[in-house]
Ligand SMILES: Cc1cc2nc3c(=O)[nH]c(=O)nc-3n(C[C@H](O)[C@H](O)[C@H](O)COP(=O)(O)O)c2cc1C
Ligand code: SF4
């Protein structure tokens with residue numbers, strides 16, 4: 001498969017950060033994850049044309065980029081809600097009441113695992129252990145951790161988001 | 163109790179370079195580089211200390227470093243494993259939040275010891291504050307001439323690159339981590355060759371856990387013998403234990419290895435929360451066999467005592483299970499986790515974890531039979547040891563131990579035969 005080309009460009013600072021990393025990593029292919037993160041941070045998710053951009057930037061086939069994107073749970077092939085609500089469902093959080101929190105989020109948002117509200121404001125994802133077990137149950141919204149959660153606190157938190 | 167990893171945690175703003183330097187961070191790196199203490203002598207000191215890997219496998223760190231061939235003409239890499247994703251474990255995260263400079267100091271001393279010029283810091287994608295802290299610390303250290311060219315004026319240079327993961331438990335496995343660092347899916351590779359000989363980019367590579375490396379500056383300051391005097395003979399040093407569940411004060415505690423599990427729960431953690439009784443503990447993260455209260459009473463937190471009790475210290479994530487918990491439901495949660503995280507390369511793991519999850523779903527829903535329990539047993543026997551990495555065994559151990567320790571809970575949920 002031939003390496004694709006792309007006319008897209010990220011913000012200049014992002015392009016500069018990628019240039020810097022490509023000088024420091026032993027191969028361009030190895031900068032694929034950092035490049036995908038730059039795209040997702042700017043665009044919010046990873047549309048096809050941006051995957052082609054990543055392939056060109058890292059000199060790897062598009063098929064490889066697709067394989068990588070689909071492997072990792074944090075790379076989004078569809079646009080998530082503005083507030084991506086991630087509820088830990090693993091063992092310590094389950095013992096401390098994660099199921100009640102999930103039930104609360106499902107009911108409040110009217111979506112199930114993987115779903116997004118019609119207005120695009122929220123999406124819900126059940127996730128595995130977030131390394132916050134001692135302070136569970138844990139809910140992560142976009143990148144921010146919320147610990148020692150209860151259904152009441154979760155409902156208030158969702159209400160407080162713009 | 164001697165604190166090595168967590169000694170600066172009580173200090174305000176311990177994550178800032180100025181405060182870290184006042185705490186003595188980087189003084190050991192400086193002495194190693196300026197004396198200079200020859201790389202082989204650093205390796206020797208770490209060997210003498212008996213420091214064992216804190217990521218789960220407990221492999222002696224000094225020995226791993228000594229396996230790195232120095233004559234291949236290829237670059238040598240150090241990968242710091244900050245992918246912390248083993249359920250029950252949240253120690254590396256707090257280390258990075260509170261003392262990122264100690265982490266960098268340990269990594270640079272290790273890099274010097276093995277002849278590495280580029281450290282890759284592989285950090286879990288979900289981590290927010292820990293990533294900001296390590297990036298800010300690396301940036302501060304770079305500006306202060308501690309990381310990068312001519313480290314602390316020694317003439318020796320070492321780059322430090324933060325590489326963010328993207329959500330995959332398997333990238334914590336060292337060869338999965340390497341595949342991910344190389345820009346691929348986080349698929350583990352068959353060993354041998356071991357990473358020390360042929361790792362990242364086909365070059366000699368050492369993968370070490372965050373906590374392992376954080377012990378190295380102390381060892382350089384006090385000597386390997388002093389470290390070996392802490393803990394037990396075969397499990398020297400201290401260990402940070404994460405405690406979760408219904409205890410009064412959950413959290414991370416640094417204890418000398420050999421400390422009693424019951425003492426940790428009763429003293430440091432303040433005992434069980436009011437109204438909750440101890441039912442079981444999974445002492446080493448979700449992948450290890452579960453212990454009942456009578457075993458918890460005698461178990462010491464070190465590699466040998468855990469093994470004598472039929473379990474492992476693992477990543478030392480102590481999951482405290484209280485009397486209100488349903489063991490079948492908890493095992494169902496774990497089976498879902500491991501089947502979700504299987505990378506799919508090996509048939510016994512891919513199919514076995516999924517099958518175990520489906521059987522447990524049936525049992526949890528009251529549709530299971532006695533035969534299903536037998537199938538779970540025989541299925542997991544066949545999965546064990548037949549795979550590229552240890553993820554399959556990481557489900558086998560909880561399944562077999564839950565069935566052995568709490569058979570009545572499983573039997574109570576199943577019927578003799580399928581309902582008509
Ligand atoms: C499925 C699986 C997941 C693992 N996850 C981690 C992890 O999150 N962090 C870690 O340090 N080691 C993890 N390990 C252990 C690593 O493979 C490796 O042994 C360790 O990083 C080596 O460093 P150490 O010797 O300093 O412990 C995992 C192993 C397996 C089999
Ligand atoms: S044991 Fe499982 S996770 Fe490990 S390599 Fe095989 S399929 Fe992947």
Ligand code: FES
Nearest residue numbers: 088093130132133
């Ligand atoms: S089990 Fe939820 S954060 Fe670990």
